[in-house]
Amino acid sequence: MLIVLSGPSGVGKGTVRQAMLADSFKDFKYSVSMTTRKPRPGEKDGADYFFRTKEQFQQHIADGEMLEWARYVNNYYGTPLGPVNATLDQGQDVLLEIEVNGAMQVREKCPDGVFIFLTPPDLQELKQRIEKRGTDDAATILKRMEKARNEIKMMENYDYAVVNDKVNLAVKRIEAIITSEHNRVPRVIDRYRKMIGV
Amino acid sequence: MLIVLSGPSGVGKGTVRQAMLADSFKDFKYSVSMTTRKPRPGEKDGADYFFRTKEQFQQHIADGEMLEWARYVNNYYGTPLGPVNATLDQGQDVLLEIEVNGAMQVREKCPDGVFIFLTPPDLQELKQRIEKRGTDDAATILKRMEKARNEIKMMENYDYAVVNDKVNLAVKRIEAIITSEHNRVPRVIDRYRKMIGV
Known part of the structure; x- marks a missing residue:
């Protein structure tokens, strides 16, 4: 299974990925990027x-x-295909941690991957901030609104939206998603069918 | 969110449900059946x-x-609608543990529910058993094959297939599915849209 962790710039993708690699769950192989x-x-x-x-790239x-x-x-910057395919062929999950544009390229090639969008917690705080203006000026609020609008637009192309409020909580949510996806009927039913030869 | 736990007769739905109710995760309300x-x-x-x-029923x-x-x-036997709707209206998840025919009735009325099919571990053991016949006679094997075929046919109507190999493992998988589903983009994106008023 191909797991794609992405999200807007500055959301903390790298930190979450490192915490996932350090966690005992770690039931996947991280795909090293090329640069x-x-x-x-x-x-x-x-x-x-x-x-x-x-030249090589x-x-x-x-x-x-x-x-x-x-x-x-x-x-x-990019993801070399060879190591990803080699790991998938071994039946192991692969984790990519990449930018949103890259994730959309992967979505086209691997529609059955699991696409996770990490969202900034300030998207949730935004409404409160708007309601009690005064702390931010109108231009700042407009800029934040525009950023939020773009982030929600990006989110539409993903399977999951995980809030990065606390790194350990985000990691637990992503691990639950991985476990859950391994139990999805479209992913397992062929294995069952093969078991009984239908 | 409506969570429907179902599966073939004898798979251990009741035991898994009771273990879920006893678990610390318990982030849902169990829907009591009527009989x-x-x-x-x-x-x-x-x-x-x-x-x-x-007469009342x-x-x-x-x-x-x-x-x-x-x-x-x-x-x-059945599920009264009133308590289910009341709990959902409070924003809390509801767990139903019901027979496969009932689950299909719910699927028609609540297509956005989470439908989990508990599978017997012997579905996985079946192939091994078939390969080393001798322990079972031909009629027994045919009967088991037919049962397995029906179970796989049922599975097609569900979102998830969870093996009930060990009750505590099945419970953990179901809890991961619940957490994961709460992060699915189609379930959360409207909340985000409302936040910024789009």
């Missing part, structure tokens, strides 16, 4: 990222070997 | 069942006050 940016001190190739040259794109990719500023 | 059978020693009206006369059916009902042997 052309230089490694920072302490970062290891194959663990933090696959560090590649621009472009070749991967040309060869159809990227599940999703994007260019930010002057660097490429 | 025309006589109370057994120790059974209390309104706790174990709503005990009613046949038939009147409930005629008044459209039963969410689902069936007649077994000479008695009626």
